Amino acid sequence: xxxxxxxxxxxxxxxxxxxxxxxxxxxxxxxxxxxxxxxxxxxxxxxxxxxxxxxxxxxxxxxxxxxxxxxxxxxxxxxxxxxxxxxxxxxxxxxxxxxxxxxxxxxxxxxxxxxxxxxxxxxxxxxxxxxxxxxxxxxxxxxxxxxxxxxxxxxxxxxxxxxxxxxxxxxxxxxxxxxxxxxxxxxxxxxxxxxxxxxxxxxxxxxxxxxxxxxxxxxxxxxxxxxxxxxxxxxxxxxxxxxxxxxxxxxxxxxxxxxxxxxxxxxxxxxxxxxxxxxxxxxxxxxxxxxxxxxxxxxxxxxxxxxxxxxxxxxxxxxxxxxxxxxxxxxxxxxxxxxxxxxxxxxxxxxxxxxxxxxx
Amino acid sequence: xxxxxxxxxxxxxxxxxxxxxxxxxxxxxxxxxxxxxxxxxxxxxxxxxxxxxxxxxxxxxxxxxxxxxxxxxxxxxxxxxxxxxxxxxxxxxxxxxxxxxxxxxxxxxxxxxxxxxxxxxxxxxxxxxxxxxxxxxxxxxxxxxxxxxxxxxxxxxxxxxxxxxxxxxxxxxxxxxxxxxxxxxxxxxxxxxxxxxxxxxxxxxxxxxxxxxxxxxxxxxxxxxx
Numbered sequence: 370x371x372x373x374x375x376x377x378x379x380x381x382x383x384x385x386x387x388x389x390x391x392x393x394x395x396x397x398x399x400x401x402x403x404x405x406x407x408x409x410x411x412x413x414x415x416x417x418x419x420x421x422x423x424x425x426x427x428x429x430x431x432x433x434x435x436x437x438x439x440x441x442x443x444x445x446x447x448x449x450x451x452x453x454x455x456x457x458x459x460x461x462x463x464x465x466x467x468x469x470x471x472x473x474x475x476x477x478x479x480x481x482x483x484x485x486x487x488x489x490x491x492x493x494x495x496x497x498x499x500x501x502x503x504x505x506x507x508x509x510x511x512x513x514x515x516x517x518x519x520x521x522x523x524x525x526x527x528x529x530x531x532x533x534x535x536x537x538x539x540x541x542x543x544x545x546x547x548x549x550x551x552x553x554x555x556x557x558x559x560x561x562x563x564x565x566x567x568x569x570x571x572x573x574x575x576x577x578x579x580x581x582x583x584x585x586x587x588x589x590x591x592x593x594x595x596x597x598x599x600x601x602x603x604x605x606x607x608x609x610x611x612x613x614x615x616x617x618x619x620x621x622x623x624x625x626x627x628x629x630x631x632x633x634x635x636x637x638x639x640x641x642x643x644x645x646x647x648x649x650x651x652x653x654x655x656x657x658x659x660x661x662x663x664x665x666x667x668x669x670x671x672x673x674x675x676x677x678x679x680x681x682x683x684x685x686x687x688x689x690x691x692x693x694x695x696x697x698x699x700x701x702x703x704x705x706x707x708x709x710x711x712x713x714x715x716x717x718x719x720x721x722x723x724x725x726x727x728x729x
Numbered sequence: 730x731x732x733x734x735x736x737x738x739x740x741x742x743x744x745x746x747x748x749x750x751x752x753x754x755x756x757x758x759x760x761x762x763x764x765x766x767x768x769x770x771x772x773x774x775x776x777x778x779x780x781x782x783x784x785x786x787x788x789x790x791x792x793x794x795x796x797x798x799x800x801x802x803x804x805x806x807x808x809x810x811x812x813x814x815x816x817x818x819x820x821x822x823x824x825x826x827x828x829x830x831x832x833x834x835x836x837x838x839x840x841x842x843x844x845x846x847x848x849x850x851x852x853x854x855x856x857x858x859x860x861x862x863x864x865x866x867x868x869x870x871x872x873x874x875x876x877x878x879x880x881x882x883x884x885x886x887x888x889x890x891x892x893x894x895x896x897x898x899x900x901x902x903x904x905x906x907x908x909x910x911x912x913x914x915x916x917x918x919x920x921x922x923x924x925x926x927x928x929x930x931x932x933x934x935x936x937x938x939x940x941x942x943x944x945x946x947x948x949x950x951x952x953x954x955x
Binding site for chain 2: 627
């Protein structure tokens with residue numbers, strides 16, 4: 370079992386911690402009223418928050434009081450980006466089940482909550498875990514989060530899709546290590562990465578093509594483009610001086626950003642390359658909704674760690690595209706994920722060939 | 730009848746880029762969502778037509794008065810020309826709709842990364858400046874927005890005159906810092922009359938038989954407007 374990085378956050382909250390927490394805007398009036406009601410005190414909406422916080426912080430508090438406050442301070446559930454890799458193997462669900470069960474037990478022993486569900490050709494692990502951030506207010510240092518690792522059966526093995534963050538990517542790699550050990554065969558892992566394509570032009574082309582030529586969709590608008598230029602590396606042994614002024618990333622947001630002169634000047638003259646894009650695209654067939662997608666490389670310098678998110682959907686309703694964005698449904702996320710993954714893999718293949726040609 | 734125009738400065742990924750063969754390879758067919766066609770000559774340049782499938786939604790009330798929606802498939806068209814002046818490339822769109830995003834998206838898709846597009850506006854010059862070589866030029870309409878210096882006043886003004894407006898002589902404008910929202914100019918050349926309306930968005934409305942001449946004058950001035 371892996372050793373925990375941090376100890377428990379707080380053994381008790383001081384009157385100062387409670388006072389500070391109650392004065393934060395995330396703690397709303399109904400929560401404060403609920404806390405006072407537990408002590409048979411009725412407070413009005415117009416009572417000064419500071420006054421109430423001062424009074425309540427002087428009383429005795431128990432675990433449940435802290436929990437009510439901490440729940441209000443916890444991070445708002447925000448969907449995270451998804452990353453994926455293809456795993457080439459002859460193993461099936463029944464073969465990897467043992468490794469999954471073994472890993473599930475390990476995670477549960479270290480306090481995490483794991484749910485394994487199977488739906489046809491897909492098997493998902495939903496992992497609920499907690500993270501600690503000492504930079505935050507004392508009562509919101511422990512944050513309970515969750516993420517998913519999904520195995521989707523393909524002709525050659527599996528597509529493994531997971532929530533893009535350090536914890537879940539680590540969990541995915543550990544699990545794949547266990548599966549590898551169990552099968553006694555090396556798994557071939559294929560990730561979307563441009564690490565071996567060093568041409569800035571081709572790296573930018575990857576995102577441009579992904580936006581404009583996603584099969585089954587009509588590109589509508591590029592709403593954001595982030596460009597990057599790595600700081601030149603200084604050789605310690607060399608007598609070279611440090612770079613004093615260097616802009617390493619620029620975010621461009623608006624309409625038609627991909628064909629703006631500013632962007633193209635940065636790409637052509639300043640040697641920047643695209644590392645993140647946000648765009649709107651319309652489904653050709655089916656419902657005709659407009660999807661708001663974002664794709665990026667987590668490591669911009671090497672262009673590895675490709676991830677994406679379907680930010681929202683502008684539904685086609687009553688004969689027109691609604692201006693109100695709604696959250697995507699599970700089926701929409703699955704469909705977009707499949708299409709973005711397939712196109713990104715194809716693009717890596719094509720660009721790799723172009724890169725080889727360029728280098729010849 | 731008036732015709733609306735809007736000009737854009739466009740750039741290609743590389744020098745000596747030929748757009749015609751690319752548009753030729755992308756005709757409008759039963760299987761494509763959009764396509765291009767050549768429709769002839771337009772003031773010395775090839776005129777293209779952009780065709781795109783779209784949907785019109787019709788609201789129908791059923792027997793109980795409830796609205797139901799029916800889609801009617803249609804094809805939208807936008808005519809345009811692409812031409813060069815002093816090695817700068819420009820796009821002229823005729824009667825542009827509220828947005829020509831679909832045309833620009835189609836061009837970007839075909840041309841690829843490196844295609845840029847920027848609308849041309851006329852704020853760098855005085856409205857009548859381009860037409861001084863004609864026999865007669867009169868500024869007959871002017872809309873401005875601005876602030877009155879020292880008085881903390883915001884002003885939206887619309888001035889009209891059949892005799893012509895000389896902005897330097899309009900006292901109310903003397904104390905104002907303003908931007909022109911639109912200007913209407915009457916022009917006369919070899920006995921023919923025409924009217925041009927320039928908007929701050931870059932939209933130009935031209936009326937009369939002088940249309941080819943006015944277009945020629947505007948296009949000659951485009952490099953100065955960048």
